[in-house]
Amino acid sequence: QVQLVESGGGLVQAGGSLRLSCAASGRTFSGYRMGWFRQAPGKEREFVTAISQSGRTTYYTDSVKGRFTVSRDNAKNTLYLQMNSLKPDDTAVYYCAAKGGDHTTRPSAYDYWGQGTQVTVSS
Numbered sequence: 001q002v003q004l005v006e007s008g009g010g011l012v013q014a015g016g017s018l019r020l021s022c023a024a025s026g027r028t029f030s031g032y033r034m035g036w037f038r039q040a041p042g043k044e045r046e047f048v049t050a051i052s053q054s055g056r057t058t059y060y061t062d063s064v065k066g067r068f069t070v071s072r073d074n075a076k077n078t079l080y081l082q083m084n085s086l087k088p089d090d091t092a093v094y095y096c097a098a099k100g101g102d103h104t105t106r107p108s109a110y111d112y113w114g115q116g117t118q119v120t121v122s123s
Helices: none
Strands: 002-007 010-013 018-026 033-039 046-051 058-060 068-073 078-083 092-099 117-122
Touching (some): 018 033, 018 092, 033 068, 033 078, 046 068, 046 078, 058 068, 078 092
Parallel strands (some): 010 117
Antiparallel strands (some): 002 018, 018 078, 033 046, 033 092, 046 058, 068 078, 092 117
């Protein structure tokens, strides 16, 4: 069992930046592949980015490439998402999630989820 708690969301103007954190507790954090997903009102939850257990491999959805950076600190059991050049379309609840095994963008394949943190980007 892994418990995940996100923080760092808020209201920001377009072009601004936010850094999300996801603190993990429970089983060994470094054994899990981690992902960030987001869900806007009336839309399905969508993949944003993922990072391998070691942190050496990352994946991004096309719409955030070059603007968002995922990282992890296994010594601190924490996942991060640095979001720059934010756009109104980035407005959503952001969730961190954990899974074992290989990379996938499917939310249903992730085993553990945080409660989410709201990110609102004003134009």
